[in-house]
Amino acid sequence: MLVSDIxxxxxxxxxxxxxxxxxLKLLNDHHIRHIPIVDQQNKVIGIVSDRDVRDASPSIFTNxxxxxxxxxxxxxxxxxxxxxxxPLDFVEEIAAIFYEEEFACLPVTRENKLIGIVTExxxxxxxxxxxxxxxxxxxxxxxxxxxxxxxxxxxxxxGKRKVNITSVLLYPNYKDPQYKIVVVRIQTMNPxxxxxxxxxxxxxxLWPNLSMETDV
Amino acid sequence: MSCKAAxxxxxxxxxxxxxxxxxxNQLRVAMTKDLLEKTGVLDTxxxxxxxxxxxxxxxxxxxxxxxxxxxxxxxxxxxxxxxxPYGLGTEDTPMFTNMHQASSLLVGGTLTAVDQVLEGNVxxxxxxxxGLHHGFKRKAxxxxxxxxxxxxxxxxxxxxxxxxxxVDTDAHHGDGVQSVFYDDPNVCTLSIHETxxxxxxxxxxxxxxGIKQGYGYSFNVPIDAFTEDESFLEVYQTALEEIAAxxxxxxxxxxxxxxxxxxxxxxxxxxxxxxYEFIPKLxxxxxxxxxxxxxxALGGGGYDIWRVVPRAWSxxxxxxxxxxxxxxxxxxxxxxxxxxxxxxxxxxxxxxxKTIYHPIPRKKEIxxxxxxxxxxxxxxxxxxxxxxxxxx
Numbered sequence: 001m002l003v004s005d006i007x008x009x010x011x012x013x014x015x016x017x018x019x020x021x022x023x024l025k026l027l028n029d030h031h032i033r034h035i036p037i038v039d040q041q042n043k044v045i046g047i048v049s050d051r052d053v054r055d056a057s058p059s060i061f062t063n064x065x066x067x068x069x070x071x072x073x074x075x076x077x078x079x080x081x082x083x084x085x086x087p088l089d090f091v092e093e094i095a096a097i098f099y100e101e102e103f104a105c106l107p108v109t110r111e112n113k114l115i116g117i118v119t120e121x122x123x124x125x126x127x128x129x130x131x132x133x134x135x136x137x138x139x140x141x142x143x144x145x146x147x148x149x150x151x152x153x154x155x156x157x158x159g160k161r162k163v164n165i166t167s168v169l170l171y172p173n174y175k176d177p178q179y180k181i182v183v184v185r186i187q188t189m190n191p192x193x194x195x196x197x198x199x200x201x202x203x204x205x206l207w208p209n210l211s212m213e214t215d216v
Numbered sequence: 217m218s219c220k221a222a223x224x225x226x227x228x229x230x231x232x233x234x235x236x237x238x239x240x241n242q243l244r245v246a247m248t249k250d251l252l253e254k255t256g257v258l259d260t261x262x263x264x265x266x267x268x269x270x271x272x273x274x275x276x277x278x279x280x281x282x283x284x285x286x287x288x289x290x291x292x293x294x295x296x297x298x299x300x301p302y303g304l305g306t307e308d309t310p311m312f313t314n315m316h317q318a319s320s321l322l323v324g325g326t327l328t329a330v331d332q333v334l335e336g337n338v339x340x341x342x343x344x345x346x347g348l349h350h351g352f353k354r355k356a357x358x359x360x361x362x363x364x365x366x367x368x369x370x371x372x373x374x375x376x377x378x379x380x381x382x383v384d385t386d387a388h389h390g391d392g393v394q395s396v397f398y399d400d401p402n403v404c405t406l407s408i409h410e411t412x413x414x415x416x417x418x419x420x421x422x423x424x425x426g427i428k429q430g431y432g433y434s435f436n437v438p439i440d441a442f443t444e445d446e447s448f449l450e451v452y453q454t455a456l457e458e459i460a461a462x463x464x465x466x467x468x469x470x471x472x473x474x475x476x477x478x479x480x481x482x483x484x485x486x487x488x489x490x491x492y493e494f495i496p497k498l499x500x501x502x503x504x505x506x507x508x509x510x511x512x513a514l515g516g517g518g519y520d521i522w523r524v525v526p527r528a529w530s531x532x533x534x535x536x537x538x539x540x541x542x543x544x545x546x547x548x549x550x551x552x553x554x555x556x557x558x559x560x561x562x563x564x565x566x567x568x569x570k571t572i573y574h575p576i577p578r579k580k581e582i583x584x585x586x587x588x589x590x591x592x593x594x595x596x597x598x599x600x601x602x603x604x605x606x607x608x
Contacts, residue, residue, distance in 0.1 A: 133412070133413075133418050134418070134419075135418070136350075136357055136358070136391070136416065136417035136418060136419070137416060137417065137418050138414065138415060138416040138418075139413065139414040139415075139418075161307050162305070162306055162307045163306070163307050164306070185418070187306070187308075188306070188307050188308050188416065189308050189350070189357075189358040189359060189388065189416040189417070189482065190239050190307065190308060190359075190482060191416075192239075192481060192482065193307070207414055208414065208484060
């Protein structure tokens, strides 16, 4: 999946000469946490977060309504240089940046011009969509030996019935590294025939498994 | 106190059958009627025949193209490729001959129940053939073609202009009904169901609260797998009482899926008959407190049709008709009549013994988690209550 698939293209920006007060208003009005600062050619020259702006705002304990500091230009508090990403970058790479760095927003640029934005929140949302839980479905967990050709075997069993597969996740089984866990979401209210097929093909179905509770 | 009640029934409910192996089996409605008759609490004079829903009425909720597709499937002229976008011809909702008529009759049954109550003939009405809550605007799903509950609510809004509280205690999320009224502040939906983490349809999170004008009028309490009677009923009682006080409904519609029972093959909850004895009792009380008794109850899921559904659904009727639950032994004649067809041993008493399932080791944890989810789900209603008190 590419950055261009998940980025938001309707980006709210400010010029470097805008005031901190304007930034504060934008953050509040649009319920956003980051504003890229762009020059006249739409090149990203800095970025401010809600925390930067809050640091520059007067304390809620002072009764100063109109603080001098709010009239300062935004470029006096913006962070720069800015880490930007490309629309053709892979989403997995962006996730690594979020994990390693202390910021939660990445402007997307093409030929030095701002064309979109990706936040940590967008990443998380994408991840949830990828697991398929937003589509009507039932979940089945299967423990399979970690060996070549096992996934096609599982899918062949599922393919026997007229049931749409919403998503497939395959992850390592940390307790027993010789096995992997396959999580399949299938679009049916009655997964029993499929589970029966899987058991008949000698696959270990971890869930649904009603005897599990008594084994704990 | 004795209330007048109507039992909507027709032999023709049996025509809603996908295939002989399908878990959705309307034989449970006939078995329930037989059980009530043999118990001596259902009289012929209380039975009302359902009418067919008109196409106009189906279109209150469903898309014209979808209804046309169902009609084509009905006479075998819908191709597989044409059917799949509408969810027709899948494992859950296969096509079958006369499916349009069969589905229209279930909807008509629910509309008959609504008219019986709202025209003042009876205080309560029960259509066990209805409660098909997974039907969507243009998609069949989860064994449901037309969404009778949603159509009935639209019908009530248009014809009677009343505020409707819809209460869904099926083990699966009432996603179809919720979706139709997600932006409607005059229809409040409450669904209590097994968490969608593993179970179909997967939706029904506590943070699904509605949108636009309808924000704060959709309630969802997803409970953990292996939830038992005490916790289920704690959630049900707290949620229904607080939401009824918050919404002040004019009429209540309950969807009484009976698939949260520990015997049910499709779900993973651990209720017993105790849950199904209390559900109608509280619904009845709430209907009298807020709605001058106006209460329409529907069927829904329920896939152990032998040991669970007839007993569970009989308690709804008993509550409606004589304000008490049935206790003691089941009538012998009923057991005699059905035991031959049943693949499992039929129960002999109305109540279940607690020993019918293994003790759940995580019971305490499950109860705590359900309580947290409940608090989260009711947050909005509680805040609004405070707000109203402060500003009145």
